[in-house]
Each structure stands twice: as C-alpha cells, then as structure tokens.
Amino acid sequence: MSILPDVDDILDGHTHVDEVPALGWIDPPGKLVALLDEAGIRQAVVMTYTEYPGYNPQALDYLAQVVGRYPDRLIGFVRVHPWYQEEMPRIIDRALGELGMKGVKLHPVGTLDHPAGPSTLRVLELAAERNAPVLFHCGDEPMTTPLAIAEAARRVPEATVILGHMGGFFHVREAIEVAERLPNVVLETSAMPYPAAIREAVQRIGADRVIYGSDGPGCPPRLEIRKVIAAGLDTEAQRAVLGANMRRLLAAVRA
Amino acid sequence: MIGTVDALAFAGPNLFGPAQTENELLSGPGAAGIDLTVAVTGRPLDYRLEAGNDGVAACAAEHPESVRGLARVDPNRPDAAAELRRCLETLRLSGLFLHPWEEVFQINDPRVGPVLRVAAESGCPVVVAAGHPWVSEPLQIADVACRHPETTFVLTNGGQFNISGLGQTDARLALERAANTVLTTTGVYRQDFIESVVGEFGAHRVMYAGGSPHFDRSYELLRVTEASLPPDDRDMLRAGTARAVFGL
Numbered sequence: 001m002s003i004l005p006d007v008d009d010i011l012d013g014h015t016h017v018d019e020v021p022a023l024g025w026i027d028p029p030g031k032l033v034a035l036l037d038e039a040g041i042r043q044a045v046v047m048t049y050t051e052y053p054g055y056n057p058q059a060l061d062y063l064a065q066v067v068g069r070y071p072d073r074l075i076g077f078v079r080v081h082p083w084y085q086e087e088m089p090r091i092i093d094r095a096l097g098e099l100g101m102k103g104v105k106l107h108p109v110g111t112l113d114h115p116a117g118p119s120t121l122r123v124l125e126l127a128a129e130r131n132a133p134v135l136f137h138c139g140d141e142p143m144t145t146p147l148a149i150a151e152a153a154r155r156v157p158e159a160t161v162i163l164g165h166m167g168g169f170f171h172v173r174e175a176i177e178v179a180e181r182l183p184n185v186v187l188e189t190s191a192m193p194y195p196a197a198i199r200e201a202v203q204r205i206g207a208d209r210v211i212y213g214s215d216g217p218g219c220p221p222r223l224e225i226r227k228v229i230a231a232g233l234d235t236e237a238q239r240a241v242l243g244a245n246m247r248r249l250l251a252a253v254r255a
Numbered sequence: 256m257i258g259t260v261d262a263l264a265f266a267g268p269n270l271f272g273p274a275q276t277e278n279e280l281l282s283g284p285g286a287a288g289i290d291l292t293v294a295v296t297g298r299p300l301d302y303r304l305e306a307g308n309d310g311v312a313a314c315a316a317e318h319p320e321s322v323r324g325l326a327r328v329d330p331n332r333p334d335a336a337a338e339l340r341r342c343l344e345t346l347r348l349s350g351l352f353l354h355p356w357e358e359v360f361q362i363n364d365p366r367v368g369p370v371l372r373v374a375a376e377s378g379c380p381v382v383v384a385a386g387h388p389w390v391s392e393p394l395q396i397a398d399v400a401c402r403h404p405e406t407t408f409v410l411t412n413g414g415q416f417n418i419s420g421l422g423q424t425d426a427r428l429a430l431e432r433a434a435n436t437v438l439t440t441t442g443v444y445r446q447d448f449i450e451s452v453v454g455e456f457g458a459h460r461v462m463y464a465g466g467s468p469h470f471d472r473s474y475e476l477l478r479v480t481e482a483s484l485p486p487d488d489r490d491m492l493r494a495g496t497a498r499a500v501f502g503l
Binding site for chain 2: 218
C-alpha cells in the first residue's frame with residue numbers, strides 16, 4: 001500500500017542496481033525492491049551506476065538479468081558510454097529491442113562526454129528513433145548543468161530529455177527555465193532537496209513534464225515521495241508526477 | 256530532555272537568496288516539531304554583519320527557550336576578532352559562524368587565524384558553511400581543524416555539495432583526519448551516506464540542521480526521522496549532538 005492513500009500506482013523514475021566498491025555503493029536488486037515495497041511503489045525505472053560497454057562490459061547483461069528477475073517491478077534504462085560510437089547502434093538496438101528496455105541513461109561526470117558533443121548527440125538521435133527518453137544526470141558539475149544539457153536538447157528536438165535531479169543544489173532555477181524554453185525537456189525530482197521547487201516547476205511548465213524519481217536505494221524512495229507530498233500539489237498533479245507522466249513516456253517507446 | 260534542535264537557520268535579510276523574518280524563524284520550528292533553533296544572521300544588504308548579530312542576539316535573549324544565536328564575522332575585516340569578542344562576551348552568542356563562499360575567503364587561509372584564536376580561547380564551536388568549491392571543501396576544513404584541535408568545527412551540508420556523491424570520500428576523510436569535526440545533515444545526497452557515517456564515526460559526529468530558509472526545515476528533519484538508525488542514534492542526530500556541541 002502506498003504511503004499516499006489516493007495514489008496507488010507510483011512509478012519511481014530513477015533508481016539503481018549495481019555494486020561499486022570504490023564508492024561504497026553496494027546496491028543489489030533485492031535491496032531496491034525492499035525499499036520500493038516499503039514505500040508502496042509498484043514499479044521503478046532502474047539503471048546501473050556504471051557505463052556500458054566501458055567502464056563495465058557486463059553492465060547490460062547484468063541489468064537485463066535484474067529486470068528479468070523482477071519483470072513486473074523493474075523497467076530497464078541502459079546506461080551507455082557515448083564514446084563507443086561504432087558499437088552504439090547495436091547497443092541501443094539490443095537494449096531497447098531484444099532486451100525490452102525503455103530508455104537511456106547518461107552521466108557526463110563519469111563519461112567525460114559533453115552533452116552537446118557529437119557522440120552524445122548521436123546517442124540522443126538513436127534513442128529518438130525509438131521514441132525512448134534519455135535521462136541525464138543534471139546537477140552542479142561541469143557538463144551536467146541544465147544549460148549544458150539544453151544545448152543537446154536543442155540540437156535533437158525529437159529526443160525526450162529528462163533532467164535527473166533537475167539541477168542539483170544550485171542549478172534548479174536554470175533547470176526550470178530550460179524546461180520552459182524547450183518542450184522536449186522533462187524534469188525529474190530525485191535528490192534535489194527543495195520541495196518548493198517541485199511546486200514551482202509544476203506551476204511554470206505544467207504537471208505533465210515533471211516526474212518523480214528517487215535515485216534509490218541510496219536516496220530512499222519513501223523519503224523522496226515525502227518531498228513530492230511536501231510540494232503541496234493538487235491530487236491530479238500529484239498523480240501525474242508520481243507515475244502517470246513516466247508511464248506515458250514509457251508507453252510511447254518503440255521496441 | 257531530547258526534543259529536536261535545528262542546528263542552523265538563517266535570520267534577517269539575505270543579500271544572496273531567500274530571507275527569513277524573525278516571525279518566520281520563531282513560528283516555523285513549532286510547526287515542524289523543532290524545540291530549539293540555532294540561528295545566525297544572513298548577509299545583510301549593506302554587507303555589514305554587526306547589525307545582524309545584534310538582531311540575532313536580541314531574538315535569542317527574548318526567546319531563550321527556543322532560540323540560540325551564533326556570531327557571524329567576516330575574517331577579511333581587520334575588526335573581525337573584536338566583533339567576535341563582542342558577540343561572545345557582550346551579546347552572549349553561542350558560537351562562531353563562517354561563510355567562506357559569501358564572505359570570500361578560504362577557510363584555511365591565515366587571515367582566518369585571529370577569529371579562530373578567539374573562538375579557541377572562549378571554547379566556542381565554529382560552524383562553517385561547507386562544501387563550496389575552492390573555499391570550504393571538507394579537507395580544507397579538516398586542515399584548519401587539525402590546527403585548532405581544541406575547537407569543534409561543524410561542517411554544514413554533510414561537508415559537501417555534490418549530487419553525484421563525489422564529495423563524500425573527502426567528507427569521510429575529513430572526519431577521519433580531524434576528530435573535532437561534526438557534520439550536519441542538511442541537503443545531504445544519499446541517505447546511506449548519513450547512516451554509514453554514523454555507523455563508522457558515531458552519532459556524536461552528526462547533527463540535524465534545517466538550513467532554512469534556503470532549505471525546507473520540515474523536509475530536512477525527515478532525513479533524520481526516516482533514517483535507518485537505532486533510536487538512540489536518531490536521538491543524537493535530532494538533538495543530542497547539537498546540545499553537546501553548543502552546550503545547550
């Protein structure tokens with residue numbers, strides 16, 4: 001049962017499974033699913049911490065295995081390293097086709113590939129061919145700020161670009177402004193610590209382009225839901241943010 | 256009495272962002288279930304901190320059951336040490352607050368020495384707005400904490416602002432390197448960072464701070480109340496650590 005009595009179909013738009021001893025992040029799938037159960041969350045988008053095929057050539061098979069173990073709960077987003085251009089069409093094809101994944105994750109801090117660089121733009125084009133959303137880590141670090149990612153979203157307007165963390169600690173205002181300017185940009189709420197910013201985003205760009213994510217299990221899904229509740233949205237907007245919007249994006253993906 | 260102590264809130268005008276009136280400072284905590292708030296002045300629009308310190312001290316004197324105050328000084332100013340003495344001895348404030356990002360200095364720069372010596376002489380804690388690049392990185396604060404082992408240094412925001420988690424190793428190393436350092440929980444990325452730091456270093460090294468008005472004090476309190484920690488440790492984060500550090 002959800003912690004929200006009138007929202008029983010929550011979809012967490014940003015979670016992880018992976019084991020990265022160097023960061024102390026050991027997050028097997030059972031840990032995540034237990035936290036989803038605790039929060040009353042039916043499904044979650046899940047991705048690894050590491051990129052495929054470099055730094056982790058096992059990442060895609062690992063993620064497929066995890067999603068296969070929880071097919072009714074977890075929806076895979078393949079996390080790729082854009083530099084592997086020659087292999088990228090095949091990677092996207094396999095992940096979104098054969099393996100049934102629904103989107104792509106990019107983290108420029110890890111890959112050192114600028115969002116507006118040709119390699120990342122090619123990933124966006126490949127994802128857009130299948131109408132699959134691309135979730136960027138969007139925070140305060142170089143190559144991850146809203147304005148940097150906006151340069152990519154502007155160059156590939158047919159791609160759906162999700163700003164994960166919606167600007168982190170100090171770039172939230174810019175994230176909302178970018179979403180105001182670019183209709184293919186969606187804001188995702190995980191870890192960003194300001195409930196009032198969720199309310200402002202809904203007021204300025206509409207409830208249909210803001211999605212709940214937790215970045216769990218490190219950031220607990222239940223705590224992150226409480227942040228959305230604290231935003232004080234009306235019931236309809238809350239339903240949209242907590243699940244309906246992401247379901248709509250995922251339903252549009254072509255295998 | 257444990258209750259809940261908010262270890263840092265900003266009061267008065269703020270040149271750099273949202274401001275909080277005295278009324279908001281006094282009324283917000285009750286609604287959030289906070290018993291006592293440690294307050295410091297924001298950066299006044301005229302850049303002078305003295306009036307802000309006076310305002311915080313007056314509020315604390317009028318509401319001693321719910322507000323304590325910190326002195327905020329600018330180490331770039333030649334009279335910073337004197338202002339700190341005035342705040343501690345005349346205004347009876349409970350500690351020193353330094354904001355290296357807003358006042359523009361590196362926390363381990365020699366110019367900070369005079370105010371840190373006053374803090375050490377008076378035995379008061381030093382709260383540092385932590386995690387700002389180049390000026391208040393956790394290892395920079397640990398560096399200065401090692402040079403002043405008799406003083407407790409409180410690092411706001413878990414010691415680091417980084418939503419990739421890239422600052423967490425430095426924050427852990429700061430705790431390891433300087434036993435006189437304590438973290439606040441405000442805005443911390445990944446709850447498991449808070450939980451693992453408590454497990455590794457002890458609950459006496461972590462305290463709740465709401466960080467209002469920039470942060471939402473009620474939501475920030477949930478980081479503590481929802482933490483997967485033993486009840487005694489949660490009580491330390493809610494109030495015990497702050498009471499020990501600030502002598503409340």
